[in-house]
Amino acid sequence: MAQMYDAADRPDHPGERAADDPIRLLEIRGTPLSVDEVFAAVGDDAAGGTALFVGTVRDHDGGTDVARLGYSSHPSAQAELRKVAEKIAADHPVRALAAVHRVGDLEVGDLAVVVAVSCPHRAEAFDACRRLIDDLKHQVPIWKHQTFSDGTEEWVGAEGG
Template identity: 45%
Template sequence: MIEITKTKIDVAGLIAAVSHEGAGATDVFIGTTRNKTSDKTVVKLDFEAYEPMAIKELQKIVDRAKQQWPILKYAVVHRVGVVEIGEEAVVIAVSTPHRQAAFESCRFIIDELKKSVPIWKKEIFEDGDVWVAAHP
């Protein structure tokens, strides 16, 4: 399951979606909106995406992960629009037969997402805003 959404992410639903009787491990990465960047107070984030390409790129990343690790099920959901402090901006869940594969594949997916998926983040402060380079 890969999705770009404007609504809050149902974390428990995603964990349930990757449940598999052959899984010995489920790993979940939850990226949330924090209230500080450097010394500046963040009020909220605003995400934009080129959705058709973002979904294609996410699928390529998951396909590469599946070649490296025995992923049984996966879910990758990223928010667009305004994401308030404390809310989930991205959730990745994977189930695998063993924990090491779950940890490694989940980390791979978020790291590759940050490198290549066309999703952009604007940090909104009390005194202005700035687009953040998502692909350092």
């Protein structure tokens, strides 16, 4: 488990602390995602580490070929995404944070989610980014509908949503 951020553990340089308003980009959208957009959103001169996660649509799941995939979200998803981001920013020395998730019909290879976090140091950035994607997947009410090549279907969604 990641160690909680404690400002008292850091020298007094402002770059070693979390930014006052680190949440730069949070969206759930029906248009294609851009790694460059998310990476640019978390740029910060005081950040020594930037971690980025890209989730893509794969051609299989559970040993079965995926024919089609679609994502849908609850109307509260954007607000829940903000809560997740605020918690990450409160628990880690985040200089900048961004997260975008796609909804609608996607093809194999499409980007489904892109998240990034920049922090003063790499370990902090890795920890915060991993927690961001894990908490997003567990708490934000976004559901995946998979249709397999054998005609079966499956819904997968936020466990806490």
